[in-house]
Amino acid sequence: MTSFASFAKWQYCLFCIFCRMVSIGDRLSAETGRDEIREAAVAIVRHANPFHPTFGRPPHTLAGRDEAMRRCRAAMSAGPDHPDYSMLLKGPRGSGKTVLLAAVRDMAEQNGLATVRVTAKPEPTFADALIEQVTSASDAERRRVSSAQISVLGSGAGVSFRAPESRELSVHTRMLDAMEHLADRAQRNGKGALITIDEFHNANIAALRDFAHALQDVAKIDGKPVMFVGAGLPSMEETALADQGMTFFQRIARTQLDPLSPEESAEALRAPIEAAGGTIGDEALTTAAAATSGYPFMVQLVGYHSWERCADPGGAITPDDVRAAIGAATGDMEVQVFAPMVRDLSDTDRLVLDAMSAFDLPEIKLSDVARAAGKTSNYLSVYIERLREAGVIDRPARGRVRFVHATMRDWLQRQRVERGAAVGGSGRPETTTTVKERIIATCRSNPEATHAAIAARVGTSPDYVGRVRRADSTSSREP
Numbered sequence: 161m162t163s164f165a166s167f168a169k170w171q172y173c174l175f176c177i178f179c180r181m182v183s184i185g186d187r188l189s190a191e192t193g194r195d196e197i198r199e200a201a202v203a204i205v206r207h208a209n210p211f212h213p214t215f216g217r218p219p220h221t222l223a224g225r226d227e228a229m230r231r232c233r234a235a236m237s238a239g240p241d242h243p244d245y246s247m248l249l250k251g252p253r254g255s256g257k258t259v260l261l262a263a264v265r266d267m268a269e270q271n272g273l274a275t276v277r278v279t280a281k282p283e284p285t286f287a288d289a290l291i292e293q294v295t296s297a298s299d300a301e302r303r304r305v306s307s308a309q310i311s312v313l314g315s316g317a318g319v320s321f322r323a324p325e326s327r328e329l330s331v332h333t334r335m336l337d338a339m340e341h342l343a344d345r346a347q348r349n350g351k352g353a354l355i356t357i358d359e360f361h362n363a364n365i366a367a368l369r370d371f372a373h374a375l376q377d378v379a380k381i382d383g384k385p386v387m388f389v390g391a392g393l394p395s396m397e398e399t400a401l402a403d404q405g406m407t408f409f410q411r412i413a414r415t416q417l418d419p420l421s422p423e424e425s426a427e428a429l430r431a432p433i434e435a436a437g438g439t440i441g442d443e444a445l446t447t448a449a450a451a452t453s454g455y456p457f458m459v460q461l462v463g464y465h466s467w468e469r470c471a472d473p474g475g476a477i478t479p480d481d482v483r484a485a486i487g488a489a490t491g492d493m494e495v496q497v498f499a500p501m502v503r504d505l506s507d508t509d510r511l512v513l514d515a516m517s518a519f520d521l522p523e524i525k526l527s528d529v530a531r532a533a534g535k536t537s538n539y540l541s542v543y544i545e546r547l548r549e550a551g552v553i554d555r556p557a558r559g560r561v562r563f564v565h566a567t568m569r570d571w572l573q574r575q576r577v578e579r580g581a582a583v584g585g586s587g588r589p590e591t592t593t594t595v596k597e598r599i600i601a602t603c604r605s606n607p608e609a610t611h612a613a614i615a616a617r618v619g620t621s622p623d624y625v626g627r628v629r630r631a632d633s634t635s636s637r638e639p
């Protein structure tokens with residue numbers, strides 16, 4: 161668990177000022193008999209909401225990312241030979257990639273590393289932005305080292321290096337040159353440098369290829385201390401990284417930003433509430449944590465609305481406050497997460513989601529989705545995999561799919577009604593039964609039937625019927 165120390169300190173100071181205002185308000189109201197003064201002070205306290213449901217904004221408590229931070233810390237102190245010295249963070253929208261990158265940069269700066277922060281863009285100008293940032297970080301590093309040398313050796317120390325500015329040189333040459341200067345300075349300062357690239361999936365491929373070559377040259381071949389952490393959507397494996405020139409990035413370490421556990425979600429809710437002077441009971445906390453499904457952005461939304469709903473800032477957040485907050489948070493999720501998520505998808509991806517949304521089940525058989533979509537399971541498998549990589553659905557078991565955000569189904573259903581569309585006709589679609597389920601049903605309704613007779617009816621082998629029958633009678637005998 162990592163707290164953003166300076167932010168927490170600031171928040172704490174603000175809270176102390178507010179508490180002081182309440183206590184002054186109390187005293188004044190006792191002296192003057194005017195309750196409005198206390199109410200005004202309390203109203204200010206109520207607005208010190210410790211949650212930040214804004215993309216890219218660091219949370220008060222960075223829950224569940226200890227292992228990722230530990231790996232980065234280990235790589236930072238071990239140097240270029242560490243397997244995590246170049247790493248990609250992968251996670252769906254709102255899983256906390258940007259804030260984790262920021263936390264890694266904070267850690268690097270605290271350890272004296274020069275840092276470069278870039279957000280990838282699909283345009284070719286991304287290469288220039290990257291070169292510029294790398295050059296300005298190595299310039300800043302030169303100034304830092306020079307001023308340290310001046311104070312030790314007197315003026316004249318510290319030779320100025322400049323990356324070639326001519327746009328006539330190829331991007332490849334300029335990128336390599338800028339990276340080599342940064343690497344030299346990083347090596348000279350004895351601490352190294354860290355480059356972070358956010359929205360990696362969105363990067364211009366040619367620029368990324370040049371960056372990959374330069375990074376490989378300086379960090380892997382020359383062993384100079386330039387660490388790299390990128391972050392992007394899981395789809396980067398099929399987009400940016402599918403390119404042939406991307407072998408370097410294809411081989412580096414990955415960290416998947418998994419959903420927070422119920423305990424981590426509860427901690428991400430409880431800690432900011434308590435740090436801001438509030439409280440929340442066990443029942444309310446458990447309900448709130450469960451509603452987030454471990455999704456960091458939803459943690460911030462549920463926390464934010466719970467705090468806002470709490471009528472008595474001096475009292476605890478109640479289960480009723482939380483229930484109202486979940487409703488508001490779900491509405492925000494629809495607008496801020498589901499709508500943009502679906503907007504980025506292909507028509508067939510959407511067809512799959514529409515087909516899935518027709519089933520009111522926690523998990524759906526792939527064969528049923530295929531039938532509802534009017535396609536074969538085989539045809540849909542590539543789309544299913546893409547939706548899984550994008551963090552929209554997951555596969556809890558072989559041949560089964562489900563929504564990552566359970567509330568997405570209701571939203572899709574409403575969308576379909578609004579569009580006046582229906583997948584697979586109106587009403588509840590039929591679910592198919594597997595051969596195994598048909599064998600069990602036939603055996604139970606006709607216990608005297610032979611394996612061969614059931615096999616003929618269901619269309620399978622007598623051996624298979626025997627195996628399913630034995631497993632079923634064992635499981636039905638178990639208490």
Ligand SMILES: Nc1ncnc2c1ncn2[C@@H]1O[C@H](COP(=O)(O)OP(=O)(O)OP(=O)(O)O)[C@@H](O)[C@H]1O
Pocket residue numbers: 212213214215216217218219221222223224225251252253254255256257258259260428456457458459460
């Ligand atoms: N580990 C965490 N614990 C608690 N809250 C978190 C955590 N990680 C992120 N958040 C919160 O979740 C929200 C989304 O975080 P962030 O912007 O980093 O997501 P992202 O993965 O970069 O999303 P996108 O792909 O859309 O850029 C923010 O409000 C942030 O404060």
Ligand SMILES: [Mg+2]
Pocket residue numbers: 215216257258259358
């Ligand atoms: Mg982000």
